[in-house]
Amino acid sequence: MANILVVDDELGIRDLLSEILNDEGHTVELAENAAQARSARQGARPDLVLLDIWMPDTDGVTLLKEWRGTGLLTMPVIMMSGHATIDTAVEATRIGAQSFLEKPITLQKLLKAVDQALARDVPARRPMPDAAEAATPVAMAAAVDLTVESAMMGGQTLPTAVDLSPQGQQVFDLDKPLRDARDAFEKAYFEFHLAKEGGSMTRVAEKTGLERTHLYRKLKQLGVDLSRGRRSAAVS
Template identity: 40%
Template sequence: MARILVVDDDPAIRQLLTDVLEMDGYEVSVAVDGLAAVREVQAAGPDFVILDVMMPGLDGFGVLTAIRGLPGEPVPVLMLTAAAEADASTRAWAGGVDYYLAKPFTADAVLDLIDGVLAGQVPVVER
């Protein structure tokens, strides 16, 4: 069973993603902020990370930088953002994100992407 880490400071989004992923058979852990997310990636080694951009403390870009600095095979990361700033996606791609979705998103779009990546049907960005 694949392990998914959901990182978002919005409890409604965390719950929605957790429910959908668990119904699809994934093991889900959550982090409510960036520092907890980095600790969880180091401790649990998830197979996939869903990462919000705008969070208090360490934002999603900081988390992405920390994750990409870890040794070993890079974990696929999907960034979700409501950020209206035009350079957010450029900054995410430059930071090494694999996938990027703007909010609002559908749970099915997230699930289809994760299913495809973990089944080897959707390629992970080459670094």
């Protein structure tokens, strides 16, 4: 069992997560702001941190960046928020967050994220690139796993080629700007799962960890053909 630090300014969230994690056999320490989180990190040296993004004194992304810059990001961190944008989740993952949980957090998603984070070793932390370095193709290639979906699914690294069908692969151009490369991958990702699940939005939502409303909005934004999965299922 693990020592888990929960950082959230909402008392109800802290109490709920503490109760769930204690029932799972973990030892839980609570912090309501960044100052208490810093103290807990230095003293208890947690195995895992659940960190809220929006806090009144110092936000979670800033605290995450601080820990990375000072060499203290030696444990997996799961970010939490009910109001975060895609860019915020991407930024947190770039800095070093293992995954992202959207509030309200379901029991199943919480326990799955915690188990996945504790099962993986924290990768070696490289210094954060400056603005000029971040704009190079090499830096983009290193950062192509920065999507909300990859964050939700445990921060898996995006490959340079993804097998979309038994007949072949789709290769992604990593020389593109990060946003364009990310959109291309996300479109292929959702088309793959739509085809795999026979066009069932319910199963795709469950598989990708998204709410149906968010999923529909995301597919429309990416220009995904929703009939593709149904056609593929009919052919097979």
